[in-house]
Amino acid sequence: MSRSDRILADAEAVLRRHSERGQSLSARARQRRNAGLMRKVKYAVAAVLAILIGSAVAGFVMPLGTSGVMIVLGLIIAALLLVALIPAERRVRTEALAQTALPALPLQTEIWLENQRRALPAPAVTLVDSIGVKLETLAPQLERLGEQEPAAQEIRRLLSDHLPELVTGYQSIPAPLRREERNGRVPEKQLVEGLAVIDAEIARMSETLASGDLDKLATQNRFLELKYQEAKELGQ
Known part of the structure; x- marks a missing residue:
């Protein structure tokens, strides 16, 4: 096996292990929601502490009295309500995907897909994962x-x-008509087939990018081997 073949084989093994460890879309979404809930808890604790510390300082200057205590309780309740209104995970609008920076686009697309999964049939959800x-x-x-x-x-x-147009196009069809054949086509089947094509295309793109990196690495290795050989010849 040549050096380049070994490099490719190693890369494929890494990608395979990564795929086997990969969590489903819903599992990662759960992790993001849990992290968001923890942030909300921290915000709530920080807000309550700030109000209590502020009221304690004010109490040293002037006794709060019954009305002051009621005001403090009102502020605490208001702060907790405001924190509760903060979404655990912000939603990604379809039109916002086009404006997203390229490195952040996969994660934003993943979050957008998670927001759509409830409106998708089971075979499509598997492909979404x-x-x-x-x-x-x-x-x-x-x-x-x-x-x-x-x-x-x-x-x-x-x-x-392409991906948002496929999903939103399916969602725009009334639910009773999504499994009915029309002009030789069934919308639900079209959705699943389209997602399968996109799934395969993302895999192809990732492999192409990895191959580009591997080609660059192989070129660098050949350059180093050449320099090493030249150094050996000079030392003779």
């Missing part, structure tokens, strides 16, 4: 990709145009 795992793999690869590169534009079109 698969897409979410692939987006997690794709995200770090995009950090080194320039916005104007053809690959970046292709990825942006897929994630911010």
Whole structure:
């Protein structure tokens, strides 16, 4: 096996292990919601402490009395209500995907997909989970990709145009008609087939980007081998 073949084999093994460890879209969404809830708890504790400390300081200057205590309780309740209104995880609007920076686009697309899953049939949800795992793999690869590169534009079109149009197009069809054949096509089947194509396309893009990195690594290795050989010849 050549050096480049070994590099490719190692990369495929890493990607395979990563895929096996990959969590479903819903599991990662749960983690984000739990993290958001913890942030809300911290905000609530901080707000209550600030009010209590402020009221204690004010009490040293002037006794609060019954009305003062009621005001403090009112402030605490108001602060808790305000914190409760903060969403645990912000929603991503469809139109916002097109304005998202490329490195952040996979995560924002994943959050957007999670927000849509309740309106999707079971076979589509399975594909949505698969897409979410692939987006997690794709995200770090995009950090080194320039916005104007053809690959970046292709990825942006897929994630911010084609994918949302497919899902929102399906959702715009009345629920009773989604499983009915019309002009030889069934909307639910079209959705599932379209998501399968997008799932495969994201995998292809990720592999292409990885191959580019591997090609660069192989070139660097050949350059180092050449320099090493030249050094050996000079030492003879």
